[in-house]
Amino acid sequence: MKLDRSTADSQEMLLSERVRIAYGSMASSLAGNIINSSILVALLWSVADQAILVGWWLYIFTISVWRGFDGWRFKKRGDGSRGVSYWARRFSIAAYLGAMGWSAAVLLLFQSDSVTYQALLAFVVAGMTAGATVVLSTFWLPGLAYLLLPLVPLAVQFFRLDGEIALGMGVMISLYLVVMVSVARKIHDNTIQNIRLRIESGLHEEELSKSEEKFRLLFESVDDAIFISNAKGQFIDVNPVAHQRLGYTKDEMLNMYASDLNSPKHEATVPVRMEKLKKYGRARFEVGHLHKDGTTMPVEVNCRIVDFQGERVQFSVVRDLTERIQAEQELKQSEERFRDISMSMADWIWEVNSDGVYTFVSGKVKELLGYEPDEVLGKTPLDLMSKDEASRVGRIFQDVAANKQAIVDLENWLLTKDGQSVCMLTSGVPILGGQGELLGYRGVDQDITERRRVEDELRKLSRAVEYAGESIVITAADGVIEYINPAFTRLTGFSAEDAVGKTPAILKSGEQDDAFYRAFWSTISSGKVWQGPLVDRRKDGSVYSAMMTVAPITDDHGEITHYVAMQMDMSEYEELEARFQQAQKMEAIGTLVGGIAHDFNNMLAALLGNVYLAKSSAKDNPAMVERLDRIETVSQRAADMIGQLLTFARKGTVAMRPLSLAPFLKEIFKLARPSIPESIEMKLQISDKDLISTGDVTQLQQVLLNLITNASHALEGVNDPEIVVGLKRFEPDSRFYQIHEEIKADQMALLYVRDNGCGIEDNDLDKVFEPFFTTKEAGKGSGLGLSMVHGAIKTHHGAVEIFSEPDAGTSVHLYLPLEGDGESLPEKAGKLEAEKGGGEGILLIDDEVLVREVNAEVLENLGYRVFVAENGVHAQAVYLRHAAEIGLALVDMVMPKMGGLEFVSWLRDKSATLPVIMMTGYDRDHALAAQEMPEHSVLLNKPIEVPELSSMVRVMIERERDK
Structure with missing residues (x-):
């Protein structure tokens, strides 16, 4: 497309002409539609459904009337009232609807049983589409629709019929469609091209007239002199500047030749210039023109050979160089002074344009960054920085430039040519144009890398000393x-x-x-x-x-x-060393307790097993059974004590269970009394009714003993020293809930330890629960006691409060949620009876002979067949001999040669689901040692009462049997 005006205007003109042509041929199009549709109805009236014929004809007639009405409106109103796009859309929509109507004729009126009427329908449709190709030539898609919508269904109708005639007709219609699409495209392209040529022709004539006006205006008003001379060099036209600048009138200039203006100094170069002009059709050169008064004016001549009013002429634009040459001389002198100054300075001088691109850099850049000046020109300061530094400095430059401000002592890091970082102190001033616009910046960069390094080291040293x-x-x-x-x-x-x-x-x-x-x-x-x-x-x-x-x-x-x-200060280190030694001592005690508990549990296991066997043999001797019950009770109490020792050895593992607070507090009171000086009076205050909470016995015991010890330390030098330990019911009020938002219980037990000692200062009360804070003298407290108390009570979902005044004593209150109604322990189920077995085989593995023999006898007494082994290696051999007979394995965890976990791992390769009961004299965490519990296994702590063991055996066997 080639149009002289803007693309939008030219497209609008093209569309307007297309619409005008389209609506201009509307009459012939409507006549063809109505006539052809009427002929088709007449031909098919006797063979087609007449209702369909009438309906179809009315549709074609309606569309034709609509198109005719649009054509009338367009001619009457033109395209200005609605816009040409509006009329183009309406024309296209009407054409699409007409094409759909003729497509409907093919689908509804095709006579599949009459070759004659098929041919008539094809003839009418073909003629209609051929006419539409011409009428719709200005709009390609509607014209294409008029071909495709009727002819494609028509070809399909023939191809669906049997016979050579129908096949031939289908092929002919298809070929006709292809030919008509090609013809329609060519007609459309030719029509559009003709419209475009007519528009361009009109535009060119208009533009030519305007161009001549513009040329004359430019010719007369330009600041440069313009000379037009013929082939002989005689001036045929000059603008006012040309004759006024040289002191001539226009008439005088028109009687002169170009050679009349040449100064003698440049006369020798005329042949060369003319030869260049003839060869290339253009030339640019600097010469001197003679003024009428005889002086010479330096000028720059741009000369071209052009066609002007039907002949070849020399068109020359001549610019006065007097001011430029003077300015260049001054600039050269200034640059020489500037270069001398910049080379003598230790700093790097630079200049950038408004885009931040270096336009000048002094030679100092070679010494500072390793770049030649030419390598830096064309780059920006940001190109010489790392990505992060460029982002930071770029934001600063943007803000400074936006406000045309000076750059003052900006520290920034540049990268040398070999990748090293150097710190620059940059200062610069804006370069402004005549209208105040920003042209760039000029400034200096000072290398302060060494100074910055020294300052950083001094700053780091100073901070290191301060902190x-x-x-x-x-x-x-x-x-x-x-x-x-x-x-x-x-x-x-x-x-x-x-x-x-x-x-x-x-x-x-x-x-x-x-x-x-x-x-x-x-x-x-x-x-x-x-x-x-x-x-x-x-x-x-x-x-x-x-x-x-x-x-x-x-x-x-x-x-x-x-x-x-x-x-x-070595005080803290001495205290830490003492605490470390104490921690090591406690860890050693914990390890010792764990070992003793393991051996003691094995003894109790054997004892309880023998008691069970003895009771089974003495059923007819009630006195004997009563004595055995006492032995069993004492043994179970011993097992509970071992459980408490194991809890202590677990190093923080919490074992929560219902706890009767009154007996517990009495036991703590008796336990603490011997460690408190006899000069201190101790009192125990407990309410009439016992209170039940849930807690870890060991943790609460440590908490209370710690508080009693703290109270005794606070009583040194006090007359009539006294410690009161008490227990009572407490109902929280709004003040309590406001302070302790995490508390939800509505009934609580209050345990308190009160002394009449030295008390605590008000400013220390808020810090007493902080780790390592203590009000005691150095060496008399670690500062961990009350923080451990606070943590333990929080673990029990309780709260701690401390009330104290200097020289008036201290009272520590512990609040614990009550269990159930707070006054009775949960009822225990009646004593379990041992469950009998059904002759199943049990693999019993234990390295303790006494335990192994007692458990084997107990299991046989319960009706099981028992296969015994003294360790894991022995058990492997026993299992391989009796695998088919064994329904459960009873395994001790700690054994020589191969322990319980290792054996169970081996066993799982032989039988993935064989039930396993593992037994240990240690606590669960020590026994498993961070390993996962094997599948189809449970872990029981020794000693295990026979009813509990028999019940678990039955559960495990029945569970596997159910699967």
Whole structure:
């Protein structure tokens, strides 16, 4: 497409002409539609459904009337009222509806049993589509629809019929369709091309007239001189600037030749210029033109050979170079001065345009970044930075440039040619145009990498000293303190105002003699480092142990100018060491308890098994059974005690169970009494009714013993010292719930420990539950006691409160949720009876002979067949011999050669589902050692009562049998 106006305007003109032609041929199109449809109805009236014929004809007639009405409206109103797109859409829609109507004729009126009427229908439809190809030539898609919608169904109708005639007709219709599509496309393209040519012709004539007006206006108003000369060089036209600048009138210039203006200096170059002009049709050169007064004017001539009013002429645009040459000379002088200055400076001078692209860089860039100046030109500062630095600096540059502000001391990091980072201090000023527009920036970059490194090191050193946990002091050579860090104040209590200007003698505790200090000064004054422990005194008079290091600081000549001393408070480390030793001791005790409990549980297992066997043999002797029951009860109590020892050995594992608080508190009271000095009176206050909660006996025991111990420490030096331990019911009120939002229980037990000791200061009450906080003297408390109390009670879903006043005593309240009604333990089921077996085989594995023999006899007594083994290796052989007879394995966890878990793992390769009951004298966590419980297995703790064991055996066997 080639049109001179804008694409939108030209398309609008093209569409308007297409619509005009389309509606201009509307009359012939409507006549053809109505006539052809009427002929088709007449031909098919006797053979087709007349109702369909009438309906179809009315549809065609209606569409034709609609199209005719649109054509009338278009001619009357034109396309301005609605817009040409509106009329184009209406024309296309009507054409599509007409095409659908003729498609309906093929589908509804085709006579499948009459060749004659088939041919008539094909003839009418073919003629109709041929006419539509011409009428719709300005709109390709509607014209294509008029071909495809009728002819494709018509061809399909013939192909559906049998016979050579029908096949031939189908082929002919298909060929006709292909030919007509091709013809329609060519007619459409030719029509559009003709319309476009007519439009372009009109536009060209209009543009030509406007172009001539513009040329004359430009010719007369341009600032440069314009000369038009013929082939002989005579001027045939000049603009006002041309003759006025040289002092001539226009008439005088029209009688002159181009050679008349050449200065003698440039006369020799005329032949060369003319030869270039003839060869290339254009030439540009600088010469001197003679003024009428004889002076020479430097000019730049741009000359072309063009067609002008029917002849070949030289069209020359001549620009006065007087001001430019003067400016160039001044600029050259300025650049020389600037270059001399920039080369003598240590900094890098640069200039960028408004896009931030370097347009000038001084040679210093080679020394600073390793780039030649030409390598930097065309880049931006951001191209010389890392990605992150470019992002940061780019935002700063954008804000500065947007406000046309100066760049002042901007630190930024550039990358050298070999990838090293250098820090630049950038300053620059904006370059503004005549209208205030930003043209760029001019400035300098100073390499401050070394200065920045030194500053960073000094800053890091200063911060390290300020934030150091150790006390640091700097003194002059005579020992006068010049600097202390905050840690010194925290350690000694002396502030900078207290210490600066004095000597370290303010810290003397008297623990070191004069000989110590003489040796100390002798060492450091000789330039050596002194290190060792000592005891110093705080501002409040208290003493502390410290590890101190003192080093001399020398100048460039090796002379001592200062001393730096560092002290590390050893009190906390001594306490940590003591706590670590205590923790190791407790861990050793826990390990010992676990081992003893394991052996004791094995003994109890054997004892309870023998009791069961003895009771089975003594059923007819009630007195004997009663004695055996007592032995069994005592044994079970011993097992419970072992359970508590195992809980202690579990190192924090919580075993919650219903707990009767009154007997528990009485037991704690008796346990604590021997460890409390006899001078302290102890009282126990318990309400009439017992209270039931849920808790871990060991944890609560540790909590109460800790509180009683704390109370005894607070009573030192108190007259009539007293500790009260009590228990009562507590009903929370709104104040309590507001303080302890996590508490949901409405009935609670209150356990309290109260003393009449020294009490706690108000400002310390909020910190007593913090780890390592203590109000006791150094060495008398770890600061962990109350934090452990707080954590343990939180674990029990309870709360802790502490009430205290200085010299009036302290009361610690523990609140525990009550279980059920709070006054009765959950009822236990009646004593279980042992369940008999059904002759199943049981593989019993235990390395303890007594336990193994007793359990084997018990199981046989219950009706099982028992296969015994003393360890896992032995059990493998037994199982392989009797695998078909064994229905359950009873396995001890800890055995020599092969333990229980290892055996069960081996067993699972032989039988994936054989029930396994594992037994251990240790607690569950110790027994499993972080391993997963094997499938189809349970773990029971020794000693196991016979009814419990028999019940579990039956459950496991029956469960596997049900599967």
